[in-house]
Amino acid sequence: MPGTSPLPLSLQSKLQKARALPSWQRIVNNLNLIRQLLLVFFILRFVQRSFYFLRGHGVLGSIAMVYHAAHKQLYRTFLSLPGVRSKVDKQVESARKDLEAKLTGFDEKVNRYKQLPKEPWTQEQLKTELEQLAAIKRTRWEEGKVSGAVYHGGEELLEIQAEAMKLFSVSNPIHADVFPAVRKMEAEIVAMVLSMFNAPGYGAGATTSGGTESILMACLSARNKARTERGVRYPEMIIPSTAHAAFHKAGQYFGITVNLVHCPGPDYTVPIHKVRRFINPNTILLVGSAPNYPHGNIDNIPALSRLAIQHKLPLHVDCCLGSFLMPCLAKAGFPSPYADEGGFDFKLPGVTSISVDTHKYGFAPKGNSVILYRNKQLRQYQYFISPDWSGGVYGSPSIAGSRPGALIAGAWASMMAIGEKGYIDATHKIVSTRITIQNAIKEHPVLKEALTVMGDPMVSVIAFESVDKAIDIYDVADAMSAKGWHLNSVQDPPGLHVAVTLPMTKDGAVDSLIEDLVEIIKKEKERVAQQAQAGTLIEARKKGNQAQLYGVAGSLPDKSIVERIVVAYLDTLYLA
Numbered sequence: 001m002p003g004t005s006p007l008p009l010s011l012q013s014k015l016q017k018a019r020a021l022p023s024w025q026r027i028v029n030n031l032n033l034i035r036q037l038l039l040v041f042f043i044l045r046f047v048q049r050s051f052y053f054l055r056g057h058g059v060l061g062s063i064a065m066v067y068h069a070a071h072k073q074l075y076r077t078f079l080s081l082p083g084v085r086s087k088v089d090k091q092v093e094s095a096r097k098d099l100e101a102k103l104t105g106f107d108e109k110v111n112r113y114k115q116l117p118k119e120p121w122t123q124e125q126l127k128t129e130l131e132q133l134a135a136i137k138r139t140r141w142e143e144g145k146v147s148g149a150v151y152h153g154g155e156e157l158l159e160i161q162a163e164a165m166k167l168f169s170v171s172n173p174i175h176a177d178v179f180p181a182v183r184k185m186e187a188e189i190v191a192m193v194l195s196m197f198n199a200p201g202y203g204a205g206a207t208t209s210g211g212t213e214s215i216l217m218a219c220l221s222a223r224n225k226a227r228t229e230r231g232v233r234y235p236e237m238i239i240p241s242t243a244h245a246a247f248h249k250a251g252q253y254f255g256i257t258v259n260l261v262h263c264p265g266p267d268y269t270v271p272i273h274k275v276r277r278f279i280n281p282n283t284i285l286l287v288g289s290a291p292n293y294p295h296g297n298i299d300n301i302p303a304l305s306r307l308a309i310q311h312k313l314p315l316h317v318d319c320c321l322g323s324f325l326m327p328c329l330a331k332a333g334f335p336s337p338y339a340d341e342g343g344f345d346f347k348l349p350g351v352t353s354i355s356v357d358t359h360k361y362g363f364a365p366k367g368n369s370v371i372l373y374r375n376k377q378l379r380q381y382q383y384f385i386s387p388d389w390s391g392g393v394y395g396s397p398s399i400a401g402s403r404p405g406a407l408i409a410g411a412w413a414s415m416m417a418i419g420e421k422g423y424i425d426a427t428h429k430i431v432s433t434r435i436t437i438q439n440a441i442k443e444h445p446v447l448k449e450a451l452t453v454m455g456d457p458m459v460s461v462i463a464f465e466s467v468d469k470a471i472d473i474y475d476v477a478d479a480m481s482a483k484g485w486h487l488n489s490v491q492d493p494p495g496l497h498v499a500v501t502l503p504m505t506k507d508g509a510v511d512s513l514i515e516d517l518v519e520i521i522k523k524e525k526e527r528v529a530q531q532a533q534a535g536t537l538i539e540a541r542k543k544g545n546q547a548q549l550y551g552v553a554g555s556l557p558d559k560s561i562v563e564r565i566v567v568a569y570l571d572t573l574y575l576a
């Protein structure tokens, strides 16, 4: 009936008009609507991401980041200016020449082989050549002057490892049916390490080729878990700035954004409230180190565990470096971290994975590490499965396909030969030596004025920095190198790191470290005082390697030059 329509006339006519539109125009209208919806969607996502960014970095932090990015870009542009660029190229080239001379030059005469020998070598020939290779001048780590690198080095253990590896040199755990003993040994290594770290009965794990692979696996598992269970497509993880570089590698390899939480002094552990601010729906993993590589400090794992539980997130504890020392601390008579708050391992309910390097303080041959998970489901997220590969149904637990069974035999034999008692003894020697160095820095009249320990180390690593930057710590590093020491420079802030291993616990080694350090600090202080008196009249001395590299790196807004030098270094490794 006319006049009884519930709609006002104007609207009715509009609707009729709309109906009257030709179909192509209706399609265009719909497309416009979709376009507008998409625009709104992207704007919302941008706003959301900006909000998470701002909350994570803070307003000032975000401004600082934008400023640094601009500064970096300007510097990059400056570096690419024609005149500047050729200068930079020249510098990089000269660094490459230095590296080549240092890495591929030998004091003794050596033969170089770039093609297979036409005729097979005789045993005699081989033996002679191998002995000559072994005699090439190298760092005498046996004297205990090297930080890290060789963790045990005892003759007897080397014999045991060689024997075990020889027995299983052809074995490959990818063929579990062909090599049943290697499968058994691998499972037992994992079981023993799970038990050392207080895993529940349903805990699981896998052996890997090293700490880096263990960390890669933990990050991959967390990423796959978040993707499967929560549909996370833009994964992010939150790591302390002191966490190992392997986490950045995982970020690059697996497309995970790395949110770095700065760890300021004086304690240099990760500030928990800052970790919390970075948590958002894309977060897939929290990380703490026990201890970290740069300073040997242990993050507040109990607090991270509480945060992980509260936000239902996985928490990885990097115990690569701590390895077998960590579970032995208490038994060796030292304080164990956070003992009255649940410790640092699976006893804390929020800890979901732990990486443990059997090839560090587990004293196994290099190429061994273990990744532990709270349960089998987490381990399954690292598996690779290809059911329809033309070569057959395929599955492998970690990165490698074929793997060296010999290394598993070497690790298993080391663990059995050393036993709990052996690891406790080693922990006692190593941690005592670290404490000796620490006490010297805190109490020796010369050292205590010039150096301060970074944080509160509890295990094998100690790092120190220069008080008020009065002396350049990298000059100290270079002077120590000149005396045959191989210590490690850390940056941001500048420091020097020593990882005590068994060779350094030998009689006299640590005393000579302290003596050399005292002598060098005295000289450095005198030099700095002289320079201050003479003003600019005295010409700055030529800087050593460490001071040059880190001095330059620290002062540059953009590290592209450093990156180019690293590329040159890596290239040099493959010069035959």
Ligand SMILES: *Cc1c(COP(=O)(O)O)cnc(C)c1O
Pocket (backbone or CB within 6 Å): 210, 211, 212, 213, 215, 244, 246, 289, 291, 292, 293, 318, 320, 321, 357, 369
């Ligand atoms: C050594 C180390 C790693 C990685 O170990 P690699 O075996 O060299 O791959 C990871 N985290 C920490 C704290 C380490 O010291």
